[in-house]
Amino acid sequence: MKQTxxxxxxxxxxxxxxxxxxxxxxxNLYNRVREIEPRISRATVxxxxxxLAAHNAIRQMKSAxxxxxxxxxxxxxxxxxxxxxxxxxxxxxxxxGLDELAAxxxxxxxxxxRTIFEVLCADCAKKPAPRPE
Amino acid sequence: MKQTxxxxxxxxxxxxxxxxxxxxxxxNLYNRVREIEPRISRATVxxxxxxLAAHNAIRQMKSAxxxxxxxxxxxxxxxxxxxxxxxxxxxxxxxxGLDELAAxxxxxxxxxxRTIFEVLCADCAKKPAPRPE
DNA sequence: ATCCCTGCAAAATATTTGCATTCCG
DNA sequence: CGGAATGCAAATATTTTGCAGGGAT
Numbered sequence: 143m144k145q146t147x148x149x150x151x152x153x154x155x156x157x158x159x160x161x162x163x164x165x166x167x168x169x170n171l172y173n174r175v176r177e178i179e180p181r182i183s184r185a186t187v188x189x190x191x192x193x194l195a196a197h198n199a200i201r202q203m204k205s206a207x208x209x210x211x212x213x214x215x216x217x218x219x220x221x222x223x224x225x226x227x228x229x230x231x232x233x234x235x236x237x238x239g240l241d242e243l244a245a246x247x248x249x250x251x252x253x254x255x256r257t258i259f260e261v262l263c264a265d266c267a268k269k270p271a272p273r274p275e
Numbered sequence: 276m277k278q279t280x281x282x283x284x285x286x287x288x289x290x291x292x293x294x295x296x297x298x299x300x301x302x303n304l305y306n307r308v309r310e311i312e313p314r315i316s317r318a319t320v321x322x323x324x325x326x327l328a329a330h331n332a333i334r335q336m337k338s339a340x341x342x343x344x345x346x347x348x349x350x351x352x353x354x355x356x357x358x359x360x361x362x363x364x365x366x367x368x369x370x371x372g373l374d375e376l377a378a379x380x381x382x383x384x385x386x387x388x389r390t391i392f393e394v395l396c397a398d399c400a401k402k403p404a405p406r407p408e
Numbered sequence: 409a410t411c412c413c414t415g416c417a418a419a420a421t422a423t424t425t426g427c428a429t430t431c432c433g
Numbered sequence: 434c435g436g437a438a439t440g441c442a443a444a445t446a447t448t449t450t451g452c453a454g455g456g457a458t
Contacts, residue, residue, distance in 0.1 A: 147412055147457050168448080183415045188448060190413095204337045207423085208447070221377070224386055233380045234373065241392070244354070247366045250394040253357055257390040259374070261383040280432050280437055301423080316440045321423060323438090340448085341422070 146193060151175075151182050155190040159200045165210040165220075165229045203256070205229060219257045225266025232259055279326060284308075284315050288323040292333045298343040298353075298362045336389070338362055352390045358399025365392055 146152075154175045159166070166174070172187045191211060195202040201212040203220070206227060219232035241252040279285075287308045292299070299307070305320040324344060328335040334345040336353070339360055352365035374385040 145412080145458095149413060149457075151414070169446095181415080185416080185449075186414055192449095204339070206337065219388075221381065221383065223383075232377060234377055237370070237373070240367070240370070240390070244365060244367055244392050244394070248354065248394065250354065250356075250396055251400050253393040253395065255352075255390050255392040257373070257388050259377050259388040260386040261377070261381065262386065263383055267384050278433095278437080282432070282438060284439070302421095314440080318424075318441080319439055325424095 146197070151179065151186050152190045152193070154179055154182070155187055156194055156199060159191075159194070159211050160213045162211075162213060165203070165205075165212055167208045167210055169208075171211065205258070217254050217256075219259065221259045221261050223263040223266050224260050225262055228263060232257075279330070284312065284319050285323045285326070287312055287315070288320055289327055289332060292324075292327070292344050293346045295344075295346060298336070298338075298345055300341045300343055302341075304344065338391070350387050350389075352392065354392045354394050356396040356399055357393050358395055361396060365390075 155171060158171045158174045162171075162174075164170075168184075168188055168191055171191065172182075172184050175182055175187060191200070191202070194200045195211070198215055201215045203210050203212060205220075205222060210229065214231070217236045219234050219236070220229055221232045222229045237255075237257075240255055244250070244255070245252045288304060291304045291307045295304075295307075297303075301317075301321055301324055304324065305315075305317050308315055308320060324333070324335070327333045328344070331348055334348045336343050336345060338353075338355060343362065347364070350369045352367050352369070353362055354365045355362045370388075370390075373388055377383070377388070378385045
């Protein structure tokens with residue numbers, strides 16, 4: 143693992159993620175950090191998010207086109223609303239047994255699994271056409 | 276659901292997905308269809324993939340930056356190798372119980388969940404630094 | 409002093425959209 | 434015929450990279 147340095151920018155990016163509870167995108171974080179350090183560049187934010195995620199200081203997740211970031215690094219599940227795309231943590235324990243099962247069935251080394259529930263939140267369930275097309 | 280028409284291009288895109296067993300990207304499919312219909316445009320391929328997925332004729336999935344497409348529309352899990360990014364179907368049954376659990380815990384209407392196992396395939400497990408940085 | 413990190417601009421990647429034209433139903 | 438669908442080019446959106454100068458250790 144390559145050596146890393148402590149810089150103002152890196153610290154600000156890390157803090158921005160740690161303080162967030164809304165699974166922000168890189169662009170969200172860029173804007174938040176810019177309120178404190180207006181001269182920071184987008185590239186620096188992206189670079190630091192990559193470095194921090196590689197060091198497991200934060201967690202990176204794929205969702206509908208954009209990556210999102212999470213302060214909580216231990217494995218956990220998420221919910222995403224199919225109507226409004228809101229994303230939040232699922233109140234469901236990580237199913238470690240699935241990893242054992244997968245190891246038995248495949249013979250591969252299982253690092254972890256990621257699970258996302260597609261749901262309709264209370265608001266979107268009320269609307270007429272929750273699943274358009 | 277809006278009316279859809281049967282066109283040569285749409286048929287070719289659908290067939291390309293149905294015949295694939297390798298979870299191709301839109302770009303992959305564009306290239307495959309062009310072997311048969313060289314005049315098709317990328318936009319048409321993208322548009323048709325979107326329409327077909329919305330109609331549940333094919334399945335669309337997020338993976339490491341690019342979307343991939345799947346002929347198998349019923350819910351199932353995937354494995355992706357952290358080393359080489361190869362992606363394949365997991366030989367593990369869909370855990371419908373998780374959806375019931377999520378419904379109880381959240382009160383939301385659960386549509387489904389998507390699970391992807393991050394693994395090291397046999398080849399990548401042999402290599403020195405499976406998880407760099 | 410070394411060499412990682414930054415800012416800026418440009419490039420790369422992935423996907424969508426405007427518009428005139430084509431052609432399915 | 435009416436309006437979906439197409440092809441092409443340009444536009445978006447997101448993320449990465451080259452490079453010269455700056456700063457952490």
